[in-house]
Amino acid sequence: MDIELQIKMNEKLFLRNPEQSELGKRIIMHSIRLIYKNGFEAFTFKKLAENMGTTEAGVYRYFENKHRLLVYIVAWYWTWLHYQVMYQTNNINDPVVKLKMIVKLLATTVEDDLSTSYVDESLLHQIIITEGSKTYLTKRVSEDNKYKLFKPYKDLCAHIASIILECNPHYRYPKSLASTIIEMAHFQNFFKDHLPSLTDFSENKDESSTVVFLEDMLFRVLSKDDLK
Amino acid sequence: MDIELQIKMNEKLFLRNPEQSELGKRIIMHSIRLIYKNGFEAFTFKKLAENMGTTEAGVYRYFENKHRLLVYIVAWYWTWLHYQVMYQTNNINDPVVKLKMIVKLLATTVEDDLSTSYVDESLLHQIIITEGSKTYLTKRVSEDNKYKLFKPYKDLCAHIASIILECNPHYRYPKSLASTIIEMAHFQNFFKDHLPSLTDFSENKDESSTVVFLEDMLFRVLSKDDLK
DNA sequence: CGTGAATGATAGTAATACTATCTTTTTAGA
DNA sequence: TCTAAAAAGATAGTATTACTATCATTCACG
Numbered sequence: 001m002d003i004e005l006q007i008k009m010n011e012k013l014f015l016r017n018p019e020q021s022e023l024g025k026r027i028i029m030h031s032i033r034l035i036y037k038n039g040f041e042a043f044t045f046k047k048l049a050e051n052m053g054t055t056e057a058g059v060y061r062y063f064e065n066k067h068r069l070l071v072y073i074v075a076w077y078w079t080w081l082h083y084q085v086m087y088q089t090n091n092i093n094d095p096v097v098k099l100k101m102i103v104k105l106l107a108t109t110v111e112d113d114l115s116t117s118y119v120d121e122s123l124l125h126q127i128i129i130t131e132g133s134k135t136y137l138t139k140r141v142s143e144d145n146k147y148k149l150f151k152p153y154k155d156l157c158a159h160i161a162s163i164i165l166e167c168n169p170h171y172r173y174p175k176s177l178a179s180t181i182i183e184m185a186h187f188q189n190f191f192k193d194h195l196p197s198l199t200d201f202s203e204n205k206d207e208s209s210t211v212v213f214l215e216d217m218l219f220r221v222l223s224k225d226d227l228k
Numbered sequence: 229m230d231i232e233l234q235i236k237m238n239e240k241l242f243l244r245n246p247e248q249s250e251l252g253k254r255i256i257m258h259s260i261r262l263i264y265k266n267g268f269e270a271f272t273f274k275k276l277a278e279n280m281g282t283t284e285a286g287v288y289r290y291f292e293n294k295h296r297l298l299v300y301i302v303a304w305y306w307t308w309l310h311y312q313v314m315y316q317t318n319n320i321n322d323p324v325v326k327l328k329m330i331v332k333l334l335a336t337t338v339e340d341d342l343s344t345s346y347v348d349e350s351l352l353h354q355i356i357i358t359e360g361s362k363t364y365l366t367k368r369v370s371e372d373n374k375y376k377l378f379k380p381y382k383d384l385c386a387h388i389a390s391i392i393l394e395c396n397p398h399y400r401y402p403k404s405l406a407s408t409i410i411e412m413a414h415f416q417n418f419f420k421d422h423l424p425s426l427t428d429f430s431e432n433k434d435e436s437s438t439v440v441f442l443e444d445m446l447f448r449v450l451s452k453d454d455l456k
Numbered sequence: 457c458g459t460g461a462a463t464g465a466t467a468g469t470a471a472t473a474c475t476a477t478c479t480t481t482t483t484a485g486a
Numbered sequence: 487t488c489t490a491a492a493a494a495g496a497t498a499g500t501a502t503t504a505c506t507a508t509c510a511t512t513c514a515c516g
Contacts, residue, residue, distance in 0.1 A: 016493085023494070039367035044472065055495060060474075130365050137358050139267035141422040154425050172428065173441045179419060179426040180412050180445070187411055188404055194369040197382050198407040200400065213401045217408070221448045244462090251463075272503065283464060288505070 005115040007079050012147040013072040016062045025118040026052050027062055028076075031069055036123040040070060040131045071135045071149050077124050078152035080116070081105065082159065095166035100215060102160060106185035107210045129186040157182060168222040177221060181214055188213060233343040235307050240375040241300040244290045253346040254280050255290055256304075259297055264351040268298060268359045299363045299377050305352050306380035308344065309333065310387065323394035328443060330388055334413035335438045357414040385410060396450040405449060409442055416441060 006019065018024030030052040035043050043066060045059045063069040084105055089098045110121045136150060144150065160181065161174035171177070188210045191198040201209035234247065246252030258280040263271050271294060273287045291297040312333055317326045338349045364378060372378065388409065389402035399405070416438045419426040429437035 021493080041366060045474085046472075055497085056473090057475085057496085058494065061493080065473075133361060134365065136423060137362065137418070138269060145423060150423060154423065157426050173444065174428065175425065176416055176419075176427045176429070176441050177445070179415070180408070183411065183415055184408050187407070190365070191404075191407060195364060195373060195378060195382070197403065198385050199404045200402065201404070213404050216401065217405070217445075217449055220451070221445055223448070249462080273505085274503075283466085284505085285465085285507090286463065289462080293504075 003115055004117065005080075005083075005113070007076060007083075007116075009072065009076060009079070010148055010151065013068060013075060013149060014063055015060075018062050018072075023054065023058065024062055026054075027059055027069075028073065029118045029120070032073060032120055032123050032127065035070070035073075035127050035131065040066070040127075040134060067135075067138070067140075070131060071144065073124065074128060074132055074135045075149060075152045076119065077121075077128050077132075078156055080113070080119075080121065082152060082156045084110075085156065085159065095163050096219070098163050099160075099167060099218060102163070103181065103185065103211055103214045103218065106182060107189060107214060108207045129190050132186060133183070153182075164218075164222065168224055170224075171222055177218070181218060184214060185210065231343055232345065233308075233311070233341070235304060235311075235344075237300065237304060237307070238376055238379065241296060241303060241377060242290055243288075243292060246290050246300075251282065251286065252290055254282075255287055255297075256301065257346045257348070260301060260348055260351050260355065263298070263301075263355050263359065268294070268355075268362060295363075295366070295368075298359060299372065301352065302356060302360055302363045303377060303380045304347070305349075305356050305360075306384055308341070308347075308349065310380060310384045312338075312341075313384065313387065323391050324447070326391050327388075327395065327446060330391070331409065331413065331439055331442045331446065334410060335417060335442060336435045357418050360414060361411070381410075392446075392450065396452055398452075399450055405446070409446060413438065413442060 009017075009019070011017075016024065018028050027048070030048055031043070034048055034051060038047075045063075045066060046056050049056045049059050063072065085102055088105060089101050092098050092101070110125045113119070113121045136144070138144075157175060157178045160178035164171060164174040164177055188199055188201075189207055192201045192205070192207075192210065196202065199209075200213070237245070237247070239245075244252065246256050255276070258276055259271070262276055262279055266275075273291075273294060274284050277284045277287050291300065313330055316333060317329050320326050320329070338353045341347075341349045364372070366372075385403060385406045388406035392399060392402040392405055416427055416429075417435055420429045420433070420435075420438065424430065427437075428441070
């Protein structure tokens with residue numbers, strides 16, 4: 001099969017759709033590489049333009065500013081991950097098994113998905129860990145939220161919450177638990193690599209310890225054999 | 229009693245100790261107000277200087293750059309909160325009661341502590357929610373960590389982890405659970421206010437719903453009457 | 457009373473975050 | 487195939503940011 005996965009993005013995220021031109025796709029590709037390499041703070045449109053052999057003005061024709069570009073690639077990631085979740089849990093009936101698969105997808109290094117030619121998902125995953133929460137931890141949250149820029153994240157959260165409810169229909173905080181699992185899949189991995197004393201996993205281990213921690217937490221919380 | 233609480237800060241956090249001069253204290257006070265008001269991204273030393281009637285160069289004599297200043301006030305907060313935790317849980321023996329107090333201190337709006345004249349803890353608490361994780365979500369984490377700039381956060385996390393172990397000595401992820409509780413005390417409140425569909429609390433409610441969610445999660449996870 | 461530290465005042469620089477304009481190339485449709 | 491509009495390239499310019507440097511003034515102390 002030779003299928004190119006196309007993700008339709010919210011039009012408010014860009015000035016000109018980067019998926020519809022070669023230059024646009026190269027902007028996304030090089031942005032991901034540069035942000036991965038130097039971090040979002042050090043990332044500028046000037047550096048990006050030099051790096052990819054175009055001009056600053058060229059980049060500004062696609063994105064209003066670097067924050068919007070970050071929101072774009074983060075939203076892209078959540079849409080892509082949501083698709084992965086749907087694909088990988090399809091035909092699974094047991095919600096427990098579904099949740100385990102989701103935790104694995106959230107917390108484990110992804111391999112580059114070859115059906116999206118200009119996006120390197122493994123770099124993108126690392127970017128989400130370090131820069132993802134910066135998309136909404138700003139004074140503009142509510143405005144950005146009004147434009148539905150965070151919809152992919154919220155949709156995934158809602159989907160996970162619904163499976164949580166399948167596991168235990170009496171649990172009262174499915175959405176908060178879902179957002180906790182999503183955020184911690186990233187934070188615990190970040191802590192493991194950079195501030196290991198905030199976790200119980202030693203630095204050399206891979207993400208499997210994070211997966212085990214999250215699964216343990218999730219299923220203890222959802223366990224029906226408890227007091228209440 | 230007329231006691232002024234003095235917090236001894238890591239010397240790497242500043243160029244000149246802001247606690248030891250009027251100007252220094254005013255820098256802290258006005259920084260907190262400005263960051264609270266406009267967010268960290270829009271905060272500059274120039275604006276701060278104009279705001280408080282000094283010059284940019286004056287601020288640069290105290291702090292290398294605005295990131296260090298943020299790390300300073302965040303570290304100050306964690307030191308102060310750790311003290312609050314010790315104070316409020318002193319003479320309590322039951323670790324469950326202790327943990328409940330800690331969750332309340334973490335997730336509830338603090339009132340301004342009058343024994344720290346130049347710091348408004350209630351504003352600071354809001355800053356920690358929105359800007360706190362930006363202190364470590366950078367390319368400099370490891371370097372900053374080497375200088376022990378995150379020690380107050382890590383100390384508090386370790387302290388909470390030890391009480392978690394008191395609750396259930398067999399629980400295997402006390403530190404990860406502690407950092408989860410700390411982070412979620414902030415994120416769930418942020419979500420509640422700005423991205424409410426990521427939580428199960430409606431926007432008008434106060435932080436009590438966050439407290440209930442965190443306590444519920446914590447004690448379900450630490451419950452001994454489970455399968456394993 | 458003198459001196460050294462802190463502060464104030466001012467200036468300057470390189471980089472950042474844009475906007476504008478004009479030319480050239482591409483490409484989509486008549 | 488021609489043509490016109492859209493996209494991209496090239497260049498310039500501005501306000502703000504993130505600093506560094508210098509020199510004069512104040513102020514606390516021994």
